[in-house]
Amino acid sequence: MLIPKVKICGITNYDDALAAMEMGADLIGFNFYPKSPRYIRPEEATRIVNRLPAFIDIAGVFVNSTLDETREIASQCQLDWIQLHGDENAEFCRWLAYDSPKTMKAIRVKDSSDIQQADGFFTDAILFDAYDPSKYGGTGLTFNWNIIGHVGKRIFLAGGINPDNAVAAVELGVYGIDVCSGVEASPGKKDHRKMQQLFDNIRHLRA
Numbered sequence: 001m002l003i004p005k006v007k008i009c010g011i012t013n014y015d016d017a018l019a020a021m022e023m024g025a026d027l028i029g030f031n032f033y034p035k036s037p038r039y040i041r042p043e044e045a046t047r048i049v050n051r052l053p054a055f056i057d058i059a060g061v062f063v064n065s066t067l068d069e070t071r072e073i074a075s076q077c078q079l080d081w082i083q084l085h086g087d088e089n090a091e092f093c094r095w096l097a098y099d100s101p102k103t104m105k106a107i108r109v110k111d112s113s114d115i116q117q118a119d120g121f122f123t124d125a126i127l128f129d130a131y132d133p134s135k136y137g138g139t140g141l142t143f144n145w146n147i148i149g150h151v152g153k154r155i156f157l158a159g160g161i162n163p164d165n166a167v168a169a170v171e172l173g174v175y176g177i178d179v180c181s182g183v184e185a186s187p188g189k190k191d192h193r194k195m196q197q198l199f200d201n202i203r204h205l206r207a
């Protein structure tokens with residue numbers, strides 16, 4: 001089994017970023033969607049990135065931003081990954097993939113027909129998240145992971161992953177897991193004990 005990557009999303013401050021990295025995160029995510037309770041200004045994200053050792057990938061979460069805005073923030077914040085978490089279509093993703101860092105398209109899953117959508121996106125990875133009619137992400141909701149089946153792409157699994165269900169998530173054999181509210185004290189502030197617990201619980205599967 002491939003060693004699964006762990007992405008800790010919704011980082012808003014340096015302490016949480018450093019803790020996530022030291023505990024074993026492969027990626028941290030900054031949220032550039034202004035309506036998110038985890039929104040961070042690009043200038044602040046840049047300050048955090050510049051203080052971090054360069055051993056971690058940085059992802060930026062975008063919801064229906066323009067191409068220009070997405071590219072500008074990606075460059076300013078030295079993003080390794082652009083995570084498109086809104087209603088971006090395949091063409092938009094292709095334009096970005098052409099001259100940008102790695103791209104990841106989020107698909108919010110209601111049923112197995114949503115899983116099949118993954119084929120239509122030419123991105124470096126697909127992120128499957130839970131569907132909520134009123135929110136784009138960070139909901140803490142899970143979906144039925146059994147419907148994922150085989151997808152011939154790198155898959156990040158997201159949606160309600162926490163220290164208790166992280167082992168089951170990793171055992172699905174996905175490329176990575178993406179965790180946000182399940183390791184928070186409050187929106188935008190990580191609970192370091194929960195985060196450590198999550199990494200401890202899956203350590204044997206990443207050795």
Ligand SMILES: O=C(O)c1ccccc1NCC(=O)[C@H](O)[C@H](O)COP(=O)(O)O
Binds near residue numbers: 061138178
């Ligand atoms: O976290 C948010 O507030 C958010 C808002 C709008 C779009 C995306 C958002 N988060 C993106 C993520 O990558 C989250 O990690 C993912 O949705 C899983 O969240 P959770 O269920 O809380 O673990």
